[in-house]
Amino acid sequence: MKNIWTIAKREYNNYFGGALAYVVMAAVLFPLGIYFSLILLYNSQQGLYGGAAAPDITPITGLFAFLMIFLSPALTMRLLSDEARMGTIELLLTAPIRDGELVVGKWLGAMLFILTLIGVTLIYPIVLNNFVSPGIDWMVVVSAYIGLILICAVMLALGVGISAIFTNQFAAFFVTLGLLFFLYFMIGLPSGLLPQSGQIFNYLSIQSHFERMNSGTLTLGGIVYDLSLVVFGLFAGFTAIETRRWR
Template sequence: MSTVLAIAKRELKSYFATPIAAVFLVVFVVLCGVFTFQVGRLFDRGVADLAPFFNYLPWLFLILIPAVAMRLWAEERKSGTIELLMTLPVSPGEAVTGKWLAGTLFVALALVLTFPMWITVNILGDPDNGVILANYIAALALASVFLALGGCASAFTRNQVVALVLSVVGCFILLTAGMPLVLDAISGYVPTAIIDAVRSISALSHFTSIARGVLLVPDLVWVVSMVVFWLFATVAVISLKKAD
């Protein structure tokens, strides 16, 4: 456990040692504001909640979370530090978990920095803060799944752009799996059981379900199993092709 924390600490520090942290946090908070107030028309709705913000958040994550995840392993390969890391007394599982944890903590910080919006709706009206909290939890859960997937994409390559593109595509498929866009494309070719399975891995339906404020067991199972699956996949990729 202390090894995982040491890895996470180093990874977090390196976000802040480079311009990545500043650029990401500023862009994220500004875009959240744009989507909530300009596109989502928070003021015109006359309802004191953060629905416009949380409706757009998954789509913002689709681009921005892969940008956080893309360097996790690709950078280690490119600079050769993977040889250092893998010859320290660290198991691949600990390294993978530590890096994922660092990304998740970093995104948690970005979400905390959107607090002015929460203050705004609380000044303007009397929102249901329980629902807002549930939305934040749903957002962090979604981000942690995307980070696990993005980390896996990053483990495949030494090129960060390739990692970014792979994980945007992966996250897009995961996000839209329950939508007509995807379901219509496969219905007619595959049995209903597979369509139901595809629908059940869809990120968006679980996100809205958690965000409604009811933390249901299937949603929790989905989040945990998704993260565990992608972390295991990352460990497999790292162990199989350490030196490439």
């Protein structure tokens, strides 16, 4: 466990050592800020700060999740692929740490960065709460943020898994981007493609689970599905590292 924390801490600090952290933060906070201002402006013009039509935080968390399709591959692409390219993986794999600890530590480092970013966005529900009478539904906020954290965890885990397979970080970026795009927009695939494919696509799409949580409906199935994908992504990374040893 201590090794996971040591690796996660280094990755977290490493993001801030370069431009990536600031670029990702800007790429998230700038559109979110504009969007939030527009929501406030629209609602103030329409006088919708009370009753059923009162604004909530879900458009903000929804936009955040959408942006993560493009930004999480950037955060994960070099996590393990760069270690392989630079040869530093040789030192990590000969240090007394388990392969699983290495993969989980890398994912946790990225996760901590995203949690920091998500933490910054908590300013939005707090501000919104001051405008809405008698206040926003905090249960929806909690559900939306759990959904957001889970979908980010899935995206980053799949990214780490793919990063372990490649030694070229750009290959890892594009493959992760393609996979996330597919998983997110699978809900939009034609339902007549296969028998009952509408239901299948709906269940497999990470967007559909997120949308339910984002609208305030936490489902055990959704949480389990997301956690399964996290485990799958990390296990893929672990297997890729093990395979590297045996090649």
